[in-house]
Amino acid sequence: MASSLLLPRATFPTTKHHHPTTVLHFAACKPHPHRLIRCDAAADDTASGDGWSSLLDEIRGSLQADDSSIPDDLLSAPPPVTVPDTQILLGADQSPPPPPPMPPIRDDLLAALHLDATNPLARAAGDAISRLESLPDTQRWALLAIAAATYIYLTARPGVLSGAIDAYLLSPLQLALDTVLGRRSLKMSDFVVGERIGEGSFGVVYAGAVVPKGGAAPERRVGKAKTRLEMDDRYKEKVILKKIKVGTTGAKECGDYEEWFNYRVARAAPESCAEFLGSFVADKTKSEFVKGGKWLVWKFEGDRTLANYMSDRNFPFNLEGLMFGRTVQGLDSTSRAALVVKQVMRQLVTSLKRIHGTGIVHRDIKPSNLVVTRRGQVKLIDFGAATDLRIGKNYVPDRALLDPDYCPPELYVLPEETPQPPAEPIAAILSPILWQLNSPDLFDMYSAGIVLMQMASPMLRSPSGLKNFNSELKAAGYDLNRWRENTRRRTDLQILDLDSGRGWDLATKLISQRGANKRGRLTAAAALRHPYFLLGGDQAAAVLSKLSLSK
Numbered sequence: 175m176a177s178s179l180l181l182p183r184a185t186f187p188t189t190k191h192h193h194p195t196t197v198l199h200f201a202a203c204k205p206h207p208h209r210l211i212r213c214d215a216a217a218d219d220t221a222s223g224d225g226w227s228s229l230l231d232e233i234r235g236s237l238q239a240d241d242s243s244i245p246d247d248l249l250s251a252p253p254p255v256t257v258p259d260t261q262i263l264l265g266a267d268q269s270p271p272p273p274p275p276m277p278p279i280r281d282d283l284l285a286a287l288h289l290d291a292t293n294p295l296a297r298a299a300g301d302a303i304s305r306l307e308s309l310p311d312t313q314r315w316a317l318l319a320i321a322a323a324t325y326i327y328l329t330a331r332p333g334v335l336s337g338a339i340d341a342y343l344l345s346p347l348q349l350a351l352d353t354v355l356g357r358r359s360l361k362m363s364d365f366v367v368g369e370r371i372g373e374g375s376f377g378v379v380y381a382g383a384v385v386p387k388g389g390a391a392p393e394r395r396v397g398k399a400k401t402r403l404e405m406d407d408r409y410k411e412k413v414i415l416k417k418i419k420v421g422t423t424g425a426k427e428c429g430d431y432e433e434w435f436n437y438r439v440a441r442a443a444p445e446s447c448a449e450f451l452g453s454f455v456a457d458k459t460k461s462e463f464v465k466g467g468k469w470l471v472w473k474f475e476g477d478r479t480l481a482n483y484m485s486d487r488n489f490p491f492n493l494e495g496l497m498f499g500r501t502v503q504g505l506d507s508t509s510r511a512a513l514v515v516k517q518v519m520r521q522l523v524t525s526l527k528r529i530h531g532t533g534i535v536h537r538d539i540k541p542s543n544l545v546v547t548r549r550g551q552v553k554l555i556d557f558g559a560a561t562d563l564r565i566g567k568n569y570v571p572d573r574a575l576l577d578p579d580y581c582p583p584e585l586y587v588l589p590e591e592t593p594q595p596p597a598e599p600i601a602a603i604l605s606p607i608l609w610q611l612n613s614p615d616l617f618d619m620y621s622a623g624i625v626l627m628q629m630a631s632p633m634l635r636s637p638s639g640l641k642n643f644n645s646e647l648k649a650a651g652y653d654l655n656r657w658r659e660n661t662r663r664r665t666d667l668q669i670l671d672l673d674s675g676r677g678w679d680l681a682t683k684l685i686s687q688r689g690a691n692k693r694g695r696l697t698a699a700a701a702l703r704h705p706y707f708l709l710g711g712d713q714a715a716a717v718l719s720k721l722s723l724s725k
C-alpha cells in the first residue's frame with residue numbers, strides 16, 4: 175500500500191522558493207517497508223543538480239531510509255528542470271498509484287466566512303471542506319445526503335440534539351449558576367407559610383412569602399387571627415409552597431419528578447411556566463413543617479387560575495382587561511368574548527408547542543393548572559404528572575395519571591404495550607421514532623380542546639355540565655360534529671361559530687379519536703397554523719394594549 179509524507183520546505187535548506195512542500199510517496203511493501211516510489215517535487219526544488227542531490231541527502235537523512243530504497247542512478251540523474259512540479263518514479267515498483275495529495279485548505283472560504291485561518295477549529299473546518307471538494311461527485315452527494323438525514327433525525331421532535339445539549343451543557347450550567355446565586359440552598363427559615371390553597375394526591379399547596387433579608391421571621395399568626403399574606407406588606411416577595419406528603423406511597427417520587435420537570439421547563443420554556451425557585455428539606459418539625467419533608471417553591475404568579483376566572487359568571491369579560499388592557503372598542507359582546515377566548519387559547523397552544531418541542535407531555539392540562547398572571551399571561555403549572563418522552567422520565571407504561579374530565583379516550587400517552595424505556599441515552603436516540611409512530615403530544619391537545627369548549631360554552635363550565643358533555647361525547651364516538659347533532663341540551667356555541675365556524679373547526683380537530691394511524695388530531699404547531707389563529711384580532715388587541723400601556 176502506498177502512503178505519502180509531506181515534508182515541510184523548511185527541512186530542505188537547499189530549496190528556497192515559493193512551493194511549500196515536497197511530497198514523497200512510499201510503498202509499504204516488503205522487503206523495504208518505506209520504499210520510496212515517487213517524489214513530487216516542485217520545479218524550483220530541482221532546478222539544479224546540486225539542489226536535487228542535496229534534496230535526496232536530506233530525504234535519506236530525515237527518513238533514515240535504507241539506501242537501497244533509492245536507486246543509485248537517481249543520484250546521477252537529476253530530473254529535467256523544464257517540467258514544473260516534476261514527478262519522478264523511483265524503482266520499478268508496481269504498487270498502485272498513491273492517493274492524490276491533499277487539496278489546499280480553502281483560505282478563500284475561511285476568509286468569506288470571516289474565520290480566522292490560524293484558528294485550529296477553522297482550519298479543521300477548511301480542511302474538511304477541502305477534502306469534501308476533492309471527492310468524486312457521487313461520494314460527495316452520498317456524504318451530503320447522510321449528513322442531511324442525520325441532521326434531520328437529530329433535530330426532529332423531540333430533538334435528540336437539543337436534548338443532549340440540554341442534558342450535558344445547559345443542565346450543569348444551570349446547576350452551577352444556581353449554586354453561585356444561592357438558589358440551590360433554600361432553607362425552611364427563608365419562608366413563611368400562609369394559607370392553604372389546594373391539595374393534590376401527593377402534595378399540599380400553600381401561599382407563602384420570602385422572609386426579608388436580615389429580618390427575623392415575623393411571628394406567624396394562626397387560626398382566625400391569621401392575616402392573608404398578600405395583605406401584609408412586610409412580605410414583598412410572594413411564593414407558592416408545595417409540601418410533599420410524608421408517608422404517602424409514591425409522593426416522594428412524584429415530588430422529585432415535579433422538581434426535575436420544573437428545572438427542565440425553566441430551561442426549555444421559561445415564559446410558559448410558573449417560575450420555579452427551588453426546593454428545601456425541612457430541618458425540624460414545626461407547624462406545617464415535618465422534619466425531612468420536601469418542599470417545592472415557585473414565584474407567586476397570580477392569585478387566580480383560568481378555572482377561577484371561568485367559575486365567574488362574567489367570564490370571559492373578567493379577563494378582557496388583563497389580556498387587552500381595557501374593554502375592546504367597536505365590537506359586539508360575542509366578538510369581544512371570542513377575542514379573549516382566542517387569546518387564552520393561543521397562549522395555551524403556544525406553551526404546549528414549546529414543551530412538546532422538548533419531548534415533554536404535561537398530561538394534566540385543565541383550567542385549574544393554568545395560572546393567569548397580572549399581565550394577562552397564561553402559565554402552565556403542576557408538572558407532577560408530566561412525562562419526558564425523550565428520555566422516558568416519569569413514564570411507566572401502564573400507569574394513567576389523569577383527570578377523567580380532560581383525558582383523551584386513549585387514556586395513555588403511548589400505547590400500553592410500549593415497553594419500559596431503556597437507558598436514557600438510548601431512549602433519546604430512539605425518541606424521534608417513538609414520536610413519529612405515536613405522537614404522544616396529541617394527548618395534551620385533546621385536553622386543550624376540552625378547555626376551548628368550556629371557555630366557549632357556559633353550559634360546559636360547571637362540573638356537572640362537563641361530566642354530561644363527556645358522557646355524550648363518548649356516546650358520539652368522540653366525534654364532535656356527531657355530538658352537536660345529537661346532544662339533548664341547547665349548548666351555546668356562538669363564539670366558535672364566528673368567522674365561518676373557524677373555532678368550531680379547530681375544536682373538532684382537537685377533540686377526536688386518534689385513529690389507527692395514531693394521529694387524527696392537530697399538533698400544537700399545526701393548531702397554531704389553523705385559520706382560527708390566523709385571523710389575529712386578539713393579537714392586534716393585545717399589541718395595541720401593550721403600546722398604549724407603554725406610552
Ligand SMILES: Nc1ncnc2c1ncn2[C@@H]1O[C@H](COP(=O)(O)OP(=O)(O)OP(=O)(O)O)[C@@H](O)[C@H]1O
Nearest residue numbers: 372373374377379414448472473474475476542556
Ligand atoms: N406559581 C403559582 N402562582 C400562583 N398560584 C399557584 C402557583 N402554583 C400553584 N398555584 C395555585 O395552587 C393550586 C394548586 O397547585 P398545583 O395544581 O400545583 O397543586 P396540586 O397539589 O397538584 O393540586 P391539584 O391536584 O389540585 O392540581 C393551583 O390551582 C393554583 O391556584
